[in-house]
Amino acid sequence: MQGWERYRDGKIKWMHKTYQKVPGKEGKPDVYNGIIYEVTERKETEENLAKVEIARKKEVHHRIKNNLQVISSMLDFQAENLEDERTKEILRESRNRIMSIAFIHKELYRNRKLSNVDLSTYLRVLAENLLDAYEIRDFRINLYIWKLKRKFF
Structure with missing residues (x-):
């Protein structure tokens, strides 16, 4: 997951976060294990x-x-x-x-x-x-173009 955080000095830092849920054993609560990389420069x-x-x-x-x-x-x-x-x-x-x-x-x-x-x-x-x-000035020439409601690409 990628996102940004604003620091106290007003600068924005881009972070890449990776985490996973680790299920607890024998009645212990689940925990999360993760890594955060700063990727602002990239x-x-x-x-x-x-x-x-x-x-x-x-x-x-x-x-x-x-x-x-x-x-x-x-x-x-x-x-x-x-x-x-x-x-x-x-x-x-x-x-x-x-x-x-x-x-x-x-x-x-x-x-x-x-x-x-x-x-x-x-x-x-x-x-x-x-x-x-081509300097065609013949007024008997009419141009008709109909729009099709079809996408070609």
């Missing part, structure tokens, strides 16, 4: 490692997001400086793929758990971004 180290891990993950996700944005911007810049329409279109399609990857990454990072990703919201935003990216 507990603080675990908490600090957890904080470092969270900070590391935030930094990795931030770098991924920035790198994808840089790639997207470079493709935009290259497309602007070209005259060949087919090459421009290829660069725009590449940029759209990069932005789709960035969006997936953002959703996964935001939700932290794969089982919490709202697929209908993701598909709606992705479809809207693709329609905008």
Whole structure:
């Protein structure tokens, strides 16, 4: 069993307690035998490692997001400086793929758990971004997404 105790000086000490009941013999009362270990340093180290891990993950996700944005911007810049329409279109399609990857990454990072990703919201935003990216302005196109009451993961 693990818990904490507050000492007179106000400090909190984490303790790990192990005990067992020893039955009494010949009418004697039962007694308890146990050991108490102070584990404050271990507990603080675990908490600090957890904080470092969270900070590391935030930094990795931030770098991924920035790198994808840089790639997207470079493709935009290259497309602007070209005259060949087919090459421009290829660069725009590449940029759209990069932005789709960035969006997936953002959703996964935001939700932290794969089982919490709202697929209908993701598909709606992705479809809207693709329609905008490909400059599709046909008002005959309607997007319908129904939410299923089913868990996939």
